[in-house]
Amino acid sequence: MSTRNAPAVSAPGLLFAVLGLAALLAPFMTLAANRIVAGEGVRAWSMAGPEATLPGLAAIAAGLVLGLPAAWPRLRLAGAALGLAGAVWLLVQGSAALLDGAGDYARVSPGAGFWCLLVILALLMADALSNLAPGPLARAGLLAAALLGLATVLGSGALADLSIFQEYASRKDAFRDAAWRHLWLAFGSLAVAAAVGFPLGILCHRRPALREALLPVLSFLQTIPSLAMFGIMIPLLGWVSDTVPGAQAIGIAGIGFAPAFLALVLYSLLPVGANTVAGLETAPPAALEAARGMGMTPRQRLFQVELPLGLPVILAGLRIVLVQNIGLAVIAALIGGGGFGTFVFQGLNQTATDLILLGALPTVALALVSAIAMDILVDLASPTPERHR
Amino acid sequence: MIEIDRITRLYDGKPAVDAVSMTVETATITAIVGTSGSGKTTLLRMINRLVEPSSGEVRINGEPTTGLEKHVLRRRIGYAIQGHGLFPHHTVARNIGAVPRLLGWPAEKIRARVDELLDLFSMPPAEFRDRFPAELSGGQQQRVGVARALASRPDLLLMDEPFGALDPIIRTRAQEDLRRIQRALGSTILIVTHDMEEAIQLGDRVAVMDAGRLVQHGTPAEIITRPATAFVAEMVGGVERPLRLLSLFPVSDLIQEGPAEGAAVPDRTSLRDALSTCLWTGRDALPVERDGQRIGRVTLDAIRSRAECHA
Numbered sequence: 268m269s270t271r272n273a274p275a276v277s278a279p280g281l282l283f284a285v286l287g288l289a290a291l292l293a294p295f296m297t298l299a300a301n302r303i304v305a306g307e308g309v310r311a312w313s314m315a316g317p318e319a320t321l322p323g324l325a326a327i328a329a330g331l332v333l334g335l336p337a338a339w340p341r342l343r344l345a346g347a348a349l350g351l352a353g354a355v356w357l358l359v360q361g362s363a364a365l366l367d368g369a370g371d372y373a374r375v376s377p378g379a380g381f382w383c384l385l386v387i388l389a390l391l392m393a394d395a396l397s398n399l400a401p402g403p404l405a406r407a408g409l410l411a412a413a414l415l416g417l418a419t420v421l422g423s424g425a426l427a428d429l430s431i432f433q434e435y436a437s438r439k440d441a442f443r444d445a446a447w448r449h450l451w452l453a454f455g456s457l458a459v460a461a462a463v464g465f466p467l468g469i470l471c472h473r474r475p476a477l478r479e480a481l482l483p484v485l486s487f488l489q490t491i492p493s494l495a496m497f498g499i500m501i502p503l504l505g506w507v508s509d510t511v512p513g514a515q516a517i518g519i520a521g522i523g524f525a526p527a528f529l530a531l532v533l534y535s536l537l538p539v540g541a542n543t544v545a546g547l548e549t550a551p552p553a554a555l556e557a558a559r560g561m562g563m564t565p566r567q568r569l570f571q572v573e574l575p576l577g578l579p580v581i582l583a584g585l586r587i588v589l590v591q592n593i594g595l596a597v598i599a600a601l602i603g604g605g606g607f608g609t610f611v612f613q614g615l616n617q618t619a620t621d622l623i624l625l626g627a628l629p630t631v632a633l634a635l636v637s638a639i640a641m642d643i644l645v646d647l648a649s650p651t652p653e654r655h656r
Numbered sequence: 657m658i659e660i661d662r663i664t665r666l667y668d669g670k671p672a673v674d675a676v677s678m679t680v681e682t683a684t685i686t687a688i689v690g691t692s693g694s695g696k697t698t699l700l701r702m703i704n705r706l707v708e709p710s711s712g713e714v715r716i717n718g719e720p721t722t723g724l725e726k727h728v729l730r731r732r733i734g735y736a737i738q739g740h741g742l743f744p745h746h747t748v749a750r751n752i753g754a755v756p757r758l759l760g761w762p763a764e765k766i767r768a769r770v771d772e773l774l775d776l777f778s779m780p781p782a783e784f785r786d787r788f789p790a791e792l793s794g795g796q797q798q799r800v801g802v803a804r805a806l807a808s809r810p811d812l813l814l815m816d817e818p819f820g821a822l823d824p825i826i827r828t829r830a831q832e833d834l835r836r837i838q839r840a841l842g843s844t845i846l847i848v849t850h851d852m853e854e855a856i857q858l859g860d861r862v863a864v865m866d867a868g869r870l871v872q873h874g875t876p877a878e879i880i881t882r883p884a885t886a887f888v889a890e891m892v893g894g895v896e897r898p899l900r901l902l903s904l905f906p907v908s909d910l911i912q913e914g915p916a917e918g919a920a921v922p923d924r925t926s927l928r929d930a931l932s933t934c935l936w937t938g939r940d941a942l943p944v945e946r947d948g949q950r951i952g953r954v955t956l957d958a959i960r961s962r963a964e965c966h967a
Contacts, residue, residue: 557741560706560814561755561804562730575745650745651788 277337283391284331287350290383291327296361301372302430302619308378311357315364323360326353327384334391343395350388354381355420362428374430376621403646410639417632430621431628434610438625441609446629448524449606452596453633456528457589460535465581467536468543469569478544485537493595496533497602500526527604531595535588542584546577578648586641593634597626657682658703658812658844663712665698672698674868675712680812680861683842685835687859689849689891695868696848700814703846704733716811731758734813734843738820740801742789748774748800749785755808773803776837795826802834806843815847819854831858852891856880856900864888876904898963902927907944907954910962916941916953923951931959 294308312320330350334343362375401409426432435442471478491499505521508514519525550573558568574581600608610626613619658680665673673695680686690696701707703714705726714721721729734755742751752773753766761769771781777799789797798818805813818834819827835858838845849855855862856876863873864887872884880901883889892900907930908923920943921930930942934956941955 551741551744553737553739553741554743555741556737557735557801557804558743560704560730560735560737560741562727562732562758564727567758572743651790 274337276335277343277394279394280334280337280343280391283334283387283394287327287331287384287387287391290380290387291324293380293383294378295357295380296365297376297378298365298369299374299376299430300370302374302434302621303617306374306376306378309361309365311361311380314357314361319360319364320357323353323357326350326356329353330388331391334395340395340398344392344399347388347392347395350384350391354384354388355426357381358429359425362426366428374433374621375428376430403643406639406646407643410636410643414636431624434619434622434625438610442625445605445607445609445626448604449593449596449608449630449633452524452527452531452599452604452606453589453592453637456531456535456592457585459528459532460539460588461585463532464536464539464584465543468540468581469547471540471544472547472573482537482541482544485540488533489537493530493534493598494601496530497527497598497604500530501602504529522603524604526602527596527599527606531592531599534595535592538584538587538591542587543577543581546580546584547573548577549580550576575650578650579645582641582645582648586638586645589637589641590634593630593637597630657717658846659715659718660699660703661713661715663699663702663709663714665695665702665707666710671695671868673702673709676865676868676870677712678863678870678873680844680846682844683838684860685838685845685847685858686861686863687847687849687855688863688865689852689855690865691891692850693867694865696850696865697816699865700816700846700848703812703814704730704735706730731755731808732811734805734808734810736802736805736813736815736818738817740789740797740821742797742801742804744789747786747788748779748792749781751789751800752804752807754804755810759808761808769807773807776840777803777833794822795830798822798826798830799833802830802837806837806841809841811844813843813845815845817848817850819849827854834858852893853900856904864891877901880904899928899931902931902959902963903929905962907942908946910954910958911944911952912955912958914941914953914955916943916955918943920945920950921954922946927954927959927962930954931956934959 291311293310295311296309296314297306298309299306311324314320327350330346330348330353333346333349336342358377358381365375366373396409420426427436467481471481488496501521503521504519504526508519508521511519547569554572554576555568558572563571596604596606597608597611600606600612607626607630611623612626614622614624614626660676660678660680662675662677663673664671664675676695676699678686688696688699698707702709703721705721716732724732743754746754749767749770752770753761756766756769770785774781774784779796779799784792784796784800789800792800798821802815802818805815819830822830831854834845837843847855847858849858856879859876861873862876862879864871864879864884866885866887872879872888874882879888880892880897883892903926905927906924907921907927910927911923916939918937918939921933923944923946925933925944933942934940940957941953943950944952944954
């Protein structure tokens with residue numbers, strides 16, 4: 268990286284700096300008379316007095332500049348963090364100043380400028396991280412630090428004036444329920460899909476005839492549009508609940524949690540099953556021949572050779588399923604499945620953008636954190652340590 | 657003693673191995689040689705029942721191999737294959753200890769055995785025990801593969817083209833190692849190869865397979881001097897026959913009194929190498945030494961007549 272020909276300025280860093288400064292020109296926050304009407308954009312420097320806005324603007328500019336030197340990815344990472352801190356500072360200062368004397372029903376929200384900056388700084392952070400290429404444990408540490416920072420900012424109440432937090436404040440209990448329901452839908456369906464998909468994958472690996480019959484069926488399930496899949500579940504489970512004795516007692520009904528859960532499980536079977544098959548196939552044929560020749564039973568071959576070697580691929584399948592289900596669970600709200608989707612659809616009905624965000628932002632954060640955590644697990648599951656590759 | 661008794665394997669009604677009978681003495685190396693498709697690998701794999709015979713049986717020390725469950729039988733028979741087949745996710749020590757672990761040896765005994773084998777294969781245990789296969793050279797991987805096959809002191813070691821993936825220099829060294837270790841441990845080895853040179857160098861006995869049949873089974877010298885069929889003669893290689901024959905005998909066989917000039921050769925040098933030295937240095941006789949002491953000479957005439965007498 269430090270060869271003579273390497274450019275001193277990182278090309279993506281330069282792009283982020285230009286885009287970031289341009290984003291500062293866009294309205295940083297919006298001020299609306301109430302939660303329904305469209306707000307009016309306010310630029311960063313006109314939100315409050317210079318004593319309040321200058322530190323934030325300076326931090327963002329400095330962060331973007333720190334993102335430039337190609338040779339120092341650590342500095343670029345720090346720059347991204349500094350820029351994010353500056354943006355949060357501006358939000359805090361801006362919301363207090365804008366609401367001051369604006370009326371009881373007035374709402375402030377982050378504007379296009381803030382969101383653009385957030386994306387640009389996140390990209391800068393990702394770019395710096397990909398240059399640093401930290402090991403799985405270092406990544407886990409960074410993830411924990413980022414979550415801790417986020418929790419501190421949210422827990423401090425400094426952002427409580429923002430419209431989205433006012434929506435939250437009036438729905439605390441509903442939010443907690445939705446969060447649990449969402450986690451249940453995503454992780455529960457993952458667990459069931461794994462419990463069914465692993466054995467199915469192992470069977471498919473053993474019997475090519477079964478694989479040829481089963482994988483196309485699972486593949487077909489995967490192609491059904493999500494809304495249609497949830498729709499199909501309604502009459503299907505409705506019929507089950509009417510005809511199977513005891514089905515209603517355990518909560519099976521045409522709408523609600525059960526059909527949403529079942530649909531998510533069906534979606535998950537292909538990635539889990541196909542990746543299990545692919546994972547088991549990664550063992551070198553010579554190693555399997557040797558295992559057979561030295562007297563390992565089929566079960567010993569599976570547990571001592573095939574599964575350990577295939578674990579990263581199998582976990583990669585679970586990662587796909589988890590991220591996919593966290594997203595799909597939003598749509599489950601349409602059939603009464605609950606979860607963060609409830610707020611999204613309520614918000615759409617009321618044209619209350621911040622209510623939509625109250626459902627959407629936690630979903631995005633959850634998916635992102637799950638993806639990073641699963642990537643770390645995939646790396647940790649690698650059968651030989653990093654230095655051997 | 658391994659007795660292979662009229663063993664046959666049919667694929668789609670056609671015999672891949674056709675009524676082969678052969679006896680392998682304990683503590684010897686038998687090289688099964690043939691072209692691809694000759695059935696040599698199928699014959700080998702029927703011994704540890706990776707392929708089930710269509711008819712006939714194999715007895716190890718008098719016991720039929722069908723008397724044991726397949727995986728139990730295989731744990732008693734070492735198996736080394738081309739491309740070593742090491743487990744990429746296990747260290748060298750764990751790879752070598754695989755069969756003892758299957759047999760339930762105590763950890764301390766496995767560890768001692770692993771170190772013993774690594775020493776035997778000239779791989780210092782402290783340096784190699786905890787490495788992964790990907791961190792070894794091709795020759796080292798192959799040695800670990802053979803060490804793994806020998807780990808549980810098996811009654812019999814089966815090797816399927818174990819040196820096929822090695823370059824010529826490493827390959828020669830691996831063959832010498834195998835010969836030395838077989839002598840040291842007294843192992844019984846059946847090795848499959850397509851290379852007659854390798855078969856002649858390694859085998860106490862050579863079995864030549866052609867189209868599923870065993871066409872000749874004898875000592876290397878018999879195979880070279882009295883090939884049973886035109887196919888065997890072709891395998892032995894017409895113009896190279898005298899040189900291959902000479903490669904079987906050490907100069908100590910032809911030692912005589914008399915003067916000889918120049919550098920001496922050790923008494924275990926093969927006649928082929930001695931001939932080569934004569935031709936290269938333009939000498940008619942070479943001094944022969946044992947443990948650094950001159951014990952006589954070997955002459956070009958004597959070497960020539962040794963090769964001629966089978967014409």
